[in-house]
Amino acid sequence: MAFTRAEQSLVDRLRTPAAVQSxxxxxxxxxxxxxxxxxxFRGVVRLGxxxxxxxxxxxxxxxxxxx
Numbered sequence: 339m340a341f342t343r344a345e346q347s348l349v350d351r352l353r354t355p356a357a358v359q360s361x362x363x364x365x366x367x368x369x370x371x372x373x374x375x376x377x378x379f380r381g382v383v384r385l386g387x388x389x390x391x392x393x394x395x396x397x398x399x400x401x402x403x404x405x
Contacts, residue, residue: 342380344383345380348383349400349404355397358397358401362388362393362397366386366387367389368385368387368392370389375389375392376391378395379400383396
């Protein structure tokens with residue numbers, strides 16, 4: 339599935355591990371108050387929160403696009 343324009347813009351902007359980490363640290367932590375979650379990159383971007391594993395998966399997607 340192709341990225342949305344917003345997702346692609348984010349990927350294009352976050353070109354280094356440090357930039358990805360900075361973006362992830364800016365997101366509120368997903369405390370899973372309504373039950374366990376395992377959000378994809380798309381879910382993290384859409385909802386704007388992430389827990390540790392969700393952040394790791396999002397980072398992998400972003401950095402994977404830059405080789």
